[in-house]
Amino acid sequence: MHRNDRLALQRIDRLVGDRLPPALYRETVPLHIAAWEVPGEPVPFGDAVGQTYTPVSEGTAWGRPWGTVWFHVTGRVPASWRGIDGTRPEMVVDLGFDGSGPGFQAEALVFRPDGSIVKAVEPRNAFVPVDGDEIDLWIEAAGNPSVAGTFTFAATPLGDRRTAGDDPIYRLRRMELGLLDETVWELQQDIWTLRGLVDQLEPNRTRHARVLAALGRAVDAVDPDDVAGTAQAGRDELRAALSAPASASAHQLTAVGHAHIDSAWLWPIRETVRKVARTFSNVLDLMRTEDDFVFAASSAQQYAWMKEYYPELFERMRDAVAAGRFAPVGGMWVESDTNMPGSEALARQFVEGKRFFLEEFGIEPLEVWLPDSFGYSAALPQIITAAGSRWFLTQKISWNETNRMPHHTFLWEGIDGTRVFTHFPPVDTYNSELSAAELALAERQFAEKADASHSLVPFGWGDGGGGPTREMIAAARRTADLEGSPRVRLGSPAQFFSEAEAEYAEPPVWSGELYLEYHRGTYSAQARTKRGNRRSEHLLRAAELWATLDTVRTGATYPAERLRSLWQTVLLNQFHDILPGTSIAWVHQEAEATYARVADELQEIIDTAVRSLTGAGDRALTANAAPIALAGAPALGVSVAASVLPVTPERDGDGWTFRHERFHWAIDARGLVVGAVDLTTGRELIDPAFPGGVLQLFRDTPREWDAWNIDAEDGALGTTLTDVIEVVADGADLVVRRRFGSSHVEQRYRVDPFSGALEVEMHLDWRERQKMLKIAFPLRVRAERTESEIQFGHLSRSVHANTTWDAAKFETVAHRWIRIVEGDYGVAVANDSMYGHDVQRAPGTDGGARTVARVTLVRAPLFPDPEADQGAHEFRLSVLPSASVAAAIGEGLRLNLPPVTVHGADEVAPLLTVSEPGVIVEAVKLADDGSGDVVVRLYEALGSARTAQIEAGFPVAAVTQTDLLEREIEPTALRETTGTVRLDLAPFQLVTLRLAR
Template identity: 55%
Template sequence: MTVHDERALLEERLNRALRERIRPALYGDSTPVELSVWHAPGEPVPVAEALAATYEPARVGDAWGPPWSTSWFRLAAEVPPEWEGRQVEVVVDLGFTHPGPGFQAEGLAYNASGEPVKGIEPRNTHLPVSGSSVLYYLEAAGNPTILDFEPFVPTPLGDKETAGTEPLYRILRADLAVFNPEVWHLVTDLQALQGLMKELPQHEPRRHRILHAIDRSLDLLDTQDVAGSAASARSALVEVLSRRANASAHRVSAVGHAHIDSAWLWPLRETVRKCARTFSNVTALMDDYPEFVFACSQAQQYAWMKEHHPAVFERIASKVAAGRFVPVGGMWVESDTNMPGGEAMARQLVHGKRFFLDEFGVETEEVWLPDSFGYSAALPQLIKLSGSRWFLTQKLSWNQINKFPHSTFWWEGIDGSRVFTHFPPVDTYNSSLSGEELARASRQFAEHAVATRSLVPFGYGDGGGGPTREMLETAKRVADLEGSPTVTIETPAAFFQGAQDEYPNAPVWAGELYLEKHRATYTTQARTKQGNRRSEHLLREAELWATAAHLSFGSPYPYDALDRLWKTVLLHQFHDILPGSSIAWVHREAEATYARVAGELEGIIDSSVTALAGEGKADLVFDAVSSTARATPQAAFVAPVGGVLDNGLLRITVSDNGLLTSVYDIGARREVLPPGAVGNLPQLHADTPNQWDAWDIDPFYRNNRVDLVDGEVTALPDGLLVRRSFGKSTITQTLRLAEDARQLDIDTEVEWQEVEKLLKLAFPLDVRAEVSTAETQFGHLHRPIHVNTSWEAAKFEICAHRWLHVGEPGYGVALANDSTYGHDVTRTTRDDGGTTTTVRLSLLRAPRFPDPQTDQGTHRFRHALVVGAGIAEAVAAGYRTNLPQRVVRGSREVEPLVAVDNPAVVVEAVKLADDRSGDVVVRLYESLGGRAHATLRTSFPVQRVVETDLLERPLADTSVDLELRPFQVVTLRFTR
C-alpha cells in the first residue's frame, strides 16, 4: 500500500467517523421543547409586539417561512432533574437547506424580557440554558436562498413583490439536549490535525506522526459509546498537539470578523437583523473567551444597532470600551471606491470616523475594505487626510489574469501619498482557521524573505453568525503547533503596527488597485448609478447655496437634514448597491430613496436661492460651478442647416441615419473623425459572462457586435432628433451645439427591453493617444491604451467619473457624461498610416441574476463630445454636464463665496463646519496634475484661516495664498 493510499483510507475512515459517529454524539440525552408559533404579518415587528402576540401550538416538521416573512417561535421547557450539573442547551434547526453559513433562514433568540441573547444559523444552532426553566422567543427570518449551488439561475425570489407566498422551510429540530464537551473537544482536535495533515508534504515526518495518531485515536474510540470513550480517543492526540511550531514559522494575526454586506441578496432592513444576530453572538462569545477580539467595520451598522437594537448596542459599547469589539474601517459603509465622487469618498471617511469618535472615543486608523471591486488611486491621500494610517483589502485575490505580487506594501496614490497596505494571503475574509487556510496563508505570503506576519480575518459572514466557539477552540490548538503558522488573536492595529515596524521598506505599488473581475459593475443598474451621481451634485449645490444664504441673510443652515441626506447617499454607495449587484428589491428601494433625496435637496436649494435672489422679475442664472448668480441669458443652440450644425467653431455633419460623419474643428482646421468612420454609433453586444452575471464583462463579449446604424433624423429649431429601433428597444437622441461652445451635447433616451445584451456608444477619433485619461476622485488617472503586457490587456473595461480624455501632443478630445462610468478605449492603425483611437461608453446591460429584470425600462443620459480639449477643458465640461444652471426670478446677483485665481485649482465643497460653530469650510484640489499657486478671495470677512484634515480638525494655520502639489486636496476652515 502506498503512502497516498494509506492517507486516502484514513481520510475516508476519519470523515465517516466524524459524520456518522462523533458529531451526532455532540448531544446526548434530549427532550423536545414545547413549541408554539406566531407568524408576523407583513414586515418585521419590534420584540415587544412579538412577546404580546397570541401563539399557536406548533411541532417539528411544520412548514413556515414564505419568502421574506418572519415567524416567531416560542420555545419552553423544564430541565429534567436528572440532568442537574450537566451542560444543557437548546438546539434548533430551522430547516436549513444546505450547510452554508448564511444566505438562508436565520433567527435571533430573545429571553422572556425581550433582551436579545444570540443568533441561530446553520453552523451555530445552540442556545444557552441556565436554571431549571427555559423560555425563548426566536425571531425566525424566512429569507430565501438566492445564492445556492447553481447561483446564477434567474429567480423571482429577489423581491417580495414577486417571490410568492409558499413556505420555504420546515422546522427540523427544537430540543433540550445535554451537550457533551469531551466529544466536542475531540471533534476540534481531529479537525485541526486533519487540516494540518492535508497540507504537509508527503515526505514530512510530521505528517506521518499525525496520521498515525489519528488512526490510533479512532482505534480507541468506542463507536457505541462515543461520549464515554472520547477522553481516551483524545489521549492519543496529546503528543502531536503539544509539539511546538518551528522558530521560523510564519506568524498569523487572527482577527475575529463577520463580513456583513449592508445589502446584497437581501434588503437593507434584513441587514439590520443580520447585524443584530451576529453582534449578539459575538458579544456573548466574548464572555466565554477572554482572548477573543472582534473587528467590525461600517459605522452604519453600529448606527442601526443604536436605533433598532439598543440592548445590542449597549453590549457592543461595553466591549469596545474593554478593547474587545474593535471598530475598524473608518467609513460609513464598506463602499465601492471606483464610482463615488471625490467629496462623497471624503464624506465616507468623515462620517465613519466621526461616528466612532463620538460614540466610543475611538480613532480608527485602518481603512478596511476586503470586498470592494477595485480601489481608486485617489484613496491613499484621502486615507491620510482622514487621520488613518493603514489599508486592508482581500478582493484582488479574485484577479482573473495577473496575480497581485505583494502581500504587504506601500500603496501610492495619484498625489504621491502612501499608506501601508496589507493584502492577506489567506485569500478569504471568512476564515474558520482551518489547517488548509493557515497553510495557504503561509504558502502564498509574498515577502517571506524579509517579513514574517500576515492577518487572517476569521468568522462566518453575511448572516452566518460570525466567529464560533469551535473557531476559538481551534485557535488555541494552532497557536503554537508544529507544521503550522503560529496564530495569535489580536487587533488589526497590533498587526499593522508590528508589520510596519518589521518591514518599513516594503515595496511600493503606484496607482489604482484594479480588480481584474467584476468590470460590469461600472454599468449594471444604471438608474442606481444615476441616482448616486445626481445626489452627489445636489448635495454640493445644497451646501453651497445654503451657506451663501446663511452668510448673506441669516437663513437657517439645514445641518440635520444635510447630515441625514449625506448618510443616506453614503449608505447606497455600499459595494453591492452602487455597483448594481444586489437583488431587485434593493434597487427598487434605492430608486425610490434617490427620488426622495432629490426632492428634499431641491427644496433646500430652492429656498436658499430664493432667499439669495430676493424679490424681482429679472432672470438670474445660478451657476454652482462658479458659485455665482448673474442676470445673464443662457447660451442658445444653433439651428441645423440640413444635417449640419455650425457655430463658427465646430462644424458637425450628421448623416440621414443620425450618425456623425464629420466633426470639423474650424479654428484648428482639423477633422476629428478618422476617414470613413462614423461617431455617436450605438453598438450592441451579446453579454453572457462565464460566472457572475451582474458583476462581470468577459473579454469575449467583443466577438459578437451589431452596429445600430439604422435611424431617422428630424430637424428641431435648436438641434437634430435621431430615432432608432432595434430588437424590442428604441433609442432617441437630441444633438445640440451651443453658439459659443466647442462641444456637441448629446441627450439620449433609451427604452431598453433587451436581455443579456450590452449597449455601448462609440466615438472613433483621429488622434494617436498613448494613454486614456479618466477622472477619478480629486484628479485623474492615466492608463496605457496599448496591450503590451497582460496587466494592460486585463483593463479592457475601465472606470471614469465625469469625463474621459484622449489626445496627442497639442490636440485632444474629451467625452463628458452625467452618469456613465464604464468605458473602453482601443486603437488601430489605418491603411493611410494614421491611428484611430476609439472611445466607447457603456450605457446599459441586461443581466438576469440576481435581478432578472435588470435595467428594463426607460433611461436618460447626457454626454458631451468636447473637441480640441486639454485636461482643463475636460474638467470644466465634466462639471458643466453635471451641474446644470438654474434660472430664478429675483433682483440680486450673487458673488462667489470663495473665488480662486488659478483655473487649475477647483473648489469642490463650500459648507458650514460640522461642529456648528459657524466657521466656513472649503475643500479644493489641484485638478491638472501639476504644481499650482492659488490665491483665494472670499466675499465674507475672515479672521483666521486654518488648514484641517477631512474631519475639519486643525492641522496648521495658513493663509489664502496656497502652493499645491499635483492633485493635492486641501481643506480650509475660515473663522469669520
C-alpha cells in the first residue's frame, strides 16, 4: 500500500475509533437501579418481581458463574430531550462485557412491568428502545462465564457447577439513558461500509482512489469539537461513493438473518432456552423497523421451548411466521449430528421437526439447514427426500484441513442414488457481519461462478450473541447496489434456493458422504453419552414394536404421547455438541442422567406390553424385537426359549481355546487372540506374531479443539498393552485383567453359541489424561475396502491412502458394524456403543496381506470438560469371520438388540414376516394420526435390487406407501397389496408402509 494511502486510512480509523463513539449519544442521564440475586436456578418473571430488591450502582460486582441477577431499572426521559430532530432516547447497558465473542459471556433479557419482553442485551446489541417518558424495566441478567482465553484449550472448572465457584465474575459498567444521535450513527455505518470496501479494492484502480478520497473528505468535514453539528456534512461527502452502482456481472448474495444457537455447548440446555428467547426477542424488535428483513431459525425444539416457557413471545413469533418474516427452516427437531444417530433416529429428527412446524404454523420447511454439524451421512439425501424436503445447506465442510470441496452449489447423491440440490455458502461463515471482506470472499471463492451468479450469506451473531443487528441491516442496505461489491439483497432461504435452482439447471454431482476432514474425535469423546444414545435408540425400537403388537392383539392403549416425548428427549441429546461429546461437564452429566431415566421408562413400557401379550405364567420365553431371527427366536415375536449349550474355554498348554463348529479361537497367557481358524474355509485369520484383541494406548494431544479432533500424527505414537494381571476361566467366559497407567480393565472373552463370533466385553476404569484407547484386530486379510454401517445401509471406503481424500479418512464413523472385505470374503467387527474406527494396511514386508481393524473405545480430552470420560465404562464388541453383509447386520443386531428372556404363558406370533433377509424392518409403530394403522419402515440393506414379500400377523384392510411423515405418496416399491404385500426394492431403498387394520 502506498504511504499516502496508509496515512489517509489512519486518519479515517482514528475518526471512527476515537471521535464518533463519544458523540453517538448527545447526552446521558443515570437511572435508578436495584438488584436481586436468584439463590438457585433461574426463576420466571412472575416470581422475580415479587422479591426484595437492593439499590446498586454502576461498578457493582454481580453474577456468580451460571447465576442470575434481576435488575429493576426506573427513571424518566428528561423533558429537554423532547422534539430534538434526528435523535431518540434509548437505554444503554454494559453488564461488564469483555473481549470474548458475543454469546460467550453475560447476557440479559429485558421485560416490561406486565411481563412482556422488550428485547435482549448482549455485547454487540446493548441498547433497549424506550417508549414513552417513564422507564420501568426488569432485566434478567445471566452470569454465564466468559470464555475469553478458553479457546487456548486450557482446562477450565467453569463448565461444572461443582467447581465453578460462587464469587461474582462481572462488574456492572453502565445502565443509563442516552439520547442517540441518529445522524452520527448513520455516519458510522457509511464509513464502516466504505472503509471495509477500500481494503478489498485493488489499490491502483480508480474506484479505490475515489472511495479513499471521499472518506478523506468526510474526515475533513467532521469537526471533532462538534461531531453532532457536522456529521451530516460528513455523510454528504460520502453520498456519491455510496451511490455508484455495482457492475452488471457482480455476484448476487441473498442475505438471510440467522443466529446459529447451539442447543448446548459451553452452557447447559437450560441456558439455551434463555439464549433463544433473547435472540428471538431481538429479531422481533428489529422487524418493527426493518420491513424486508427475514430471519431464519431451525430446530423445532427451540420453538417448542418458546411455546412452553415464553408464550407471549411465541405468539409474536407465530404472527411473524404468518407474515413471512420469521422463517422456520431445517425441518428437524434439532440441528443434530448426522454421523452417529441411528437410522430411525435420523428419520425422526425430520418427523418430529416437520410435524411441529406443520401443527403450530401450517408451514413445511423444504430447506434442510445444518451449517455446523461435523460431517454428513451419505444416507441423508434419501432421508431428506423421504421427509418431503428439497434442498440442503451446510457450511462446515469449509473447515476441511486437507482438501477443499470443489463445489459450492451442486447435487448431492446418496447411497441409493437420490440427489438433493445443495449449497455451501462461499462466505465460509454462518455468523456474517456483512462486512466488505466477507462479501468479497464469497464472490472470490464461489466455485460455480462461470455458470451461476448467486449465493447465500447467513448473517447475525450466534449462540446467544443476539442475532442480526441494526448495523448489519445498514450494511445490507448500503451494499444492495454498490460499485466494487457484490450485490446484497435481504431475503429468505426459500427465495434463494428457488432462484438458484432455476438459474443452475445442471449443477455438478457429488456422490457419497460429505466427510469432514476435521473433528474426527467426535466419534469417540464422552463414551457414556454415546452409549446412552445407542441404548435409547434400541429401547425405543423395542418399546414401539411391543406396544404396537399389544395394541393390535389385545386392544391395549398405545402410549403414543409417552413415546413421542421420549423420542424428543433422545433427539435433543443428538444435537451436534451433545452426542459428539463436545460440551461442558454439566451437559454430559445431565445427558447421562437423562438416558438413565429414558431407559427406565422405556423398559417399563416394554415390560408392560410383553406381560400383556404373553399372559401370566412361568414358561421361559424369548422376546426378539430384532428384524431377523436371533438366538433361535423368530423375528418380531415371542417364542419358547431355545436351549443351547455354551461354548466354554478349554485349557490348551499355556493358553485357552474356544471350539465352535464354525470357528476355533485361541487365546494365549497374555490374554491376546493368537488364533482364529475359520473351519468353513480352512483359513487362519490371525498371525500369532500380531495378535488380536490387543489394547493400544495413544497420545491424544491435538493441535486444537481437544474434544473434537484427533491428529494423524498421534496415531503413530501408540503403546501396545500386553502386561496382564491374570487370565482365568469363569464359566463360558475367559477373564483377562490388566492395569496400565492409573487405569485398569477387565476383558471377558466368550463365543456366541449360535454365530460362533468371538465376543469381547470390557469393563474399564479409565483414569488417563490426553490419551486414547483402541482395541485392535490385525487380520490376515488383504482388504481393499471396508463396509461401514450407516443409516439405512452401508458405505464402502478404501483402505489405501492413494489420494489426499483417502488419506484424510484416517478415522471414520460406523454404526453397529464394519466389514473388512477381501474379494468375496469378509470379517465383521461389531459393537454395542462405539462409533470411531480405523482400518489400515499393516506396515511390514508381508505384501499387504495383513489389515488392522481398530475400534476407538475412549478418549480423555481436557477441553471443554477436563474430566471427560474419567471413570467406569462398559463396551462390547465381536469379531465374525466368513461374514456376509447380512451376517454383519445380524451380529450388530445381536449386540445391540439381543433377545431377552421373559416368563409368561403363551408364545406370541410375529407381527410381520419378511421373506428376504436383505430387507430390514427398521421400525414398527402405530400411525401418528391416531387412526390405529400400523406403520412399518424398512429398507434394502445389502446394496442390490431385490423383491420381498411381507405378511402381516393381523388382518389388513389396505396397504399404502407413504413418506416419513406418513403421508401417502405414489408407490415406488409397493407392487402388490392383495394378500401378501410385494415390494420391488432398489439398492438401499427406504420405504414406509401404512397398513390399515
